[in-house]
Amino acid sequence: MSRTCVFFHAHPDDEALLTGGTMARLAREGHRVVLVVATAGERGLSAARTDLGAVRTREAHESARVLGCARVEFLGYRDSGLDGRRGFARADVAEAAERLAELLHEERADLLTTYDPAGGYGHPDHVQVHRVGALAAELAGTPRVWEATVDRTSLLRGLRVARLARRFDLDPFRHAFTARDEITHSVDVRRYAHVKRAAMAAHATQTTGGESTRTLAALLTLPSPLFKLVLGTEWYVERKRLRAR
């Protein structure tokens, strides 16, 4: 039976890195995959570019095409950046949730993915995705909510390997995401690793631009077997199952 799965993300590139394999797998198994992005990511790497939001919107559309999405929607909020002083992180939760709920209702979504309560590594827009997503699913009566996260143990092991190719700081990841025993679903996406890699590569501004640590770029340098080891599983926490209305 074909299901409709809505993947809710904060910024362009989050969909590829966190859930790209799951999206590719579901689409290829005949399910309807919809991508909803809260912001255009205009405060990401290469933020000096005045057209970054427009460019990243195009990159997200390309990534979604590669993954096999049937529909892409942007909620149109401003990227808050890491300080979170304005933008999506400070937006009215009820209002944003209502807009997402409308889409969930229209799509008759069977599944919504959001983020864990800490927003993974604590980006204020990611925390807001958790809040907005939880409320939207409740409003729309979406039966399943999966919080996209990362198994912390696997992440640190993978990043130590990735660091052999390119040095970057491990500290931000030591308390990030979710402990292994809280994960409810581990999705094997190794067969779709090449699709996930292509979707990640579609976000060119985040791999070639910017001055700070380029995690995406570091991951893309991994040879195929290592890429599969580091990015061949995607993790979710199903907090509660709501009754369909």
Ligand SMILES: [Zn+2]
């Ligand atoms: Zn993000």
